[in-house]
Amino acid sequence: MDSAPSPDRTGVGYLPSAARTLMKLVVTGPFGVGKTTLIRTLSEIATLHTEEAMTQSSTRIDSTAGLPEKTTTTVAIDFGRLTVHDDLVLYMFGTPGQERFLPLWEDIARGALGALVLVDTRRLADSFAVMDMVEEQGLPYAVAVNRFPDAPAHSDEVLRKHLDLDDTTPLVQCDARERRGSIDALIALAEHALTRMPQPEDAS
Amino acid sequence: MTPGPARRLIPAYLVTGGRSRPAGPALDRLAVLVRTDAHVPDDAGTQARRLCDLLEPGALTVVECAAHLDLPVSATVFLATDLAATGLLLTRPPIPSAGQIDRSLVERLLVGLRSLP
Numbered sequence: 390m391d392s393a394p395s396p397d398r399t400g401v402g403y404l405p406s407a408a409r410t411l412m413k414l415v416v417t418g419p420f421g422v423g424k425t426t427l428i429r430t431l432s433e434i435a436t437l438h439t440e441e442a443m444t445q446s447s448t449r450i451d452s453t454a455g456l457p458e459k460t461t462t463t464v465a466i467d468f469g470r471l472t473v474h475d476d477l478v479l480y481m482f483g484t485p486g487q488e489r490f491l492p493l494w495e496d497i498a499r500g501a502l503g504a505l506v507l508v509d510t511r512r513l514a515d516s517f518a519v520m521d522m523v524e525e526q527g528l529p530y531a532v533a534v535n536r537f538p539d540a541p542a543h544s545d546e547v548l549r550k551h552l553d554l555d556d557t558t559p560l561v562q563c564d565a566r567e568r569r570g571s572i573d574a575l576i577a578l579a580e581h582a583l584t585r586m587p588q589p590e591d592a593s
Numbered sequence: 594m595t596p597g598p599a600r601r602l603i604p605a606y607l608v609t610g611g612r613s614r615p616a617g618p619a620l621d622r623l624a625v626l627v628r629t630d631a632h633v634p635d636d637a638g639t640q641a642r643r644l645c646d647l648l649e650p651g652a653l654t655v656v657e658c659a660a661h662l663d664l665p666v667s668a669t670v671f672l673a674t675d676l677a678a679t680g681l682l683l684t685r686p687p688i689p690s691a692g693q694i695d696r697s698l699v700e701r702l703l704v705g706l707r708s709l710p
Contacts, residue, residue: 401650401653403650404652474701500623500687575706576703579699580703583703586696588696
C-alpha cells in the first residue's frame with residue numbers, strides 16, 4: 390500500500406509549531422569517541438551537518454612564494470534535535486575538541502547550556518585537551534564515558550582520579566547507542582549547569 | 594563530527610552579492626525562519642528561491658536550512674536576513690524574552706528530560 394501523502398513528504402522534520410524556546414548544548418570529545426552516535430541516538434530528526442569554513446595559518450611554507458600559506462579548510466559539524474516539551478527544543482552540536490577549531494567552537498558554544506565531554510577509557514589522555522578547552526571557555530560541562538564493548542570497565546572513582554576531575558564535575562558512564570543512558574548524561578549536564586547559575590533573588 | 598566530503602562549497606559571495614555583512618542584525622544559528630504568504634518575486638535568486646521552497650511546509654532554524662540547502666551557515670544568515678527585509682520570511686530569536694538562558698528555562702528542560710520515554 391502506498392503511504393498516505395503527508396505535509397512533510399521530504400522527511401525534512403519541520404519544527405513543532407508550538408516550539409518557542411530553542412536551547413543548545415555541545416557534544417565534544419576526540420575523534421571517534423561517539424559524538425555523532427550519541428546525537429543520532431537522541432535526535433528526533435536524521436542527523437544533519439553543516440560545512441563550516443575555517444581559515445588558519447599553516448606552518449607549511451609555500452615553496453614558490455616563500456610565504457606562510459593561509460589555508461581554508463572545511464569541517465563538518467553534525468547536529469540533531471530533541472523536542473523536550475511541546476514548546477522547548479534542544480539542539481545538540483557535535484563539535485571537534487581540537488584547539489585549532491577554537492573560533493568555530495566559540496561560535497557554536499555561544500549561548501549554549503553547556504558541554505558534554507565524551508571520553509573513551511582506552512585513550513583517556515585524548516580527552517585532556519578537550520576538557521582544558523571547555524574549562525577555558527567557562528562553559529559548564531559534564532563528562533560522559535562512552536562504554537565501548539571492548540573497552541576496559543573502571544569504577545567512577547578510578548576514572549575521576551585519572552581524569553583529574555573536580556568533585557563538582559559530573560561523571561556518568563553510558564553507551565552512546567542507548568537512549569536512556571544518553572538522556573541521563575544530558576540530565577547530569579543540565580543539573581550541573583543549574584548549580585552554576587545565580588540563585589534567584591529572595592522574593593521576601 | 595565527520596570529515597567533510599570532498600565537495601566544493603558554493604562560495605559565499607555568490608549568495609551574498611559580494612557583501613561581507615548582512616543588512617541587519619546577525620541572526621543566531623538557531624533563529625527560527627518562517628515563510629510568509631508573500632509571493633516570491635520572479636527575479637528572486639536561485640538560493641533565495643530554494644530557501645523559500647524549503648520553508649513552504651513549515652519552520653526551521655537557520656542551521657537546519659543551511660544543512661538542507663548545503664550552504665554555509667553564514668551565507669544562510671545573509672539570505673534569510675535579505676528575505677526577511679523583503680517580507681518573504683519572518684525570523685524569531687531562539688529564546689523569546691530576555692534572550693538568555695535562565696534558571697527557569699533549565700528547570701523546565703530538566704523536567705522535560707526526566708519525563709522523556
